[in-house]
Amino acid sequence: MENYKIFRTIIVIFVATVVGLSVSLGAIIPAFLAILIGAMLSYVYKKNTKEVLYDERMVKISEKSSRIAMILFAISITFIGLFLITLKDLYPEFTQVGFTLAFSAIGILGLYYVFYGYYNRKY
Amino acid sequence: MSESGVVLKILSLFESGLFIKIVSVFITGLWITGIILGNIYVIILALLLLTDLGVVLYIHRDKLKEIFYGDGSVIVEDERTQLINEKASTMTLGVLIAVIIWVGIVITALRTSYPQYSYVGYTLFVVAIFCLILYISARTYYARKF
Numbered sequence: 001m002e003n004y005k006i007f008r009t010i011i012v013i014f015v016a017t018v019v020g021l022s023v024s025l026g027a028i029i030p031a032f033l034a035i036l037i038g039a040m041l042s043y044v045y046k047k048n049t050k051e052v053l054y055d056e057r058m059v060k061i062s063e064k065s066s067r068i069a070m071i072l073f074a075i076s077i078t079f080i081g082l083f084l085i086t087l088k089d090l091y092p093e094f095t096q097v098g099f100t101l102a103f104s105a106i107g108i109l110g111l112y113y114v115f116y117g118y119y120n121r122k123y
Numbered sequence: 124m125s126e127s128g129v130v131l132k133i134l135s136l137f138e139s140g141l142f143i144k145i146v147s148v149f150i151t152g153l154w155i156t157g158i159i160l161g162n163i164y165v166i167i168l169a170l171l172l173l174t175d176l177g178v179v180l181y182i183h184r185d186k187l188k189e190i191f192y193g194d195g196s197v198i199v200e201d202e203r204t205q206l207i208n209e210k211a212s213t214m215t216l217g218v219l220i221a222v223i224i225w226v227g228i229v230i231t232a233l234r235t236s237y238p239q240y241s242y243v244g245y246t247l248f249v250v251a252i253f254c255l256i257l258y259i260s261a262r263t264y265y266a267r268k269f
Contacts, residue, residue, distance in 0.1 A: 028232040061269055063209035065261035070212045073254050086157050086166050100246045111218055115211035123207055
């Protein structure tokens with residue numbers, strides 16, 4: 001598990017550096033390639049390693065924290081989005097931000113119901 | 124019925140499931156009205172009512188099943204639905220963060236061609252960071268708990 005952590009950290013640093021540089025330069029292709037290479041390397045490592053990468057406790061913690069994080073996240077961006085849209089007369093420059101947040105909240109709900117339907121059939 | 128009995132009966136109405144549902148619908152109406160009119164005071168009123176509702180629900184958190192279903196034996200969430208909820212949340216969060224970062228990168232990288240969408244790109248980055256912070260905080264909490 002320790003080797004995987006080190007490997008994952010190196011990949012994250014590599015991808016973040018390339019993406020950061022390409023975004024600041026306004027070039028999209030290097031960012032796209034860096035993410036693709038990072039994902040592929042991670043997948044190949046996971047496939048070929050004999051290390052135990054996850055135990056049941058970690059999976060449980062991950063699932064529980066995802067649920068609470070998703071709920072808090074959805075509520076927060078909905079409220080902030082609502083406020084920004086409501087204040088469109090006072091702060092018109094933030095209306096676009098408000099709509100982005102509101103659409104993100106709709107996206108969360110949509111994704112959640114899709115995955116809920118999938119797992120509901122699976123289990 | 125004594126006078127105090129009547130008062131208690133009236134007070135209990137405010138804690139009934141039907142009343143709470145009506146208040147929820149009213150608050151939703153206030154949100155929508157506030158957005159349409161662009162009036163911050165209506166939104167603040169809705170937020171205050173929501174806070175009050177939250178306090179009432181928190182006080183009666185052990186009796187929520189009775190309040191909303193009238194029968195304490197009703198099972199709201201069993202182990203299966205809990206498992207499905209948790210798995211769906213994990214996938215949703217993972218896909219959402221990935222998509223938000225992707226779209227943010229694309230919009231920000233193309234800011235010279237489409238400068239009008241720069242704010243959207245930056246917002247998506249901030250949203251992704253906020254989501255990650257929430258996840259890491261929750262993970263730290265549950266890692267200590269279990």
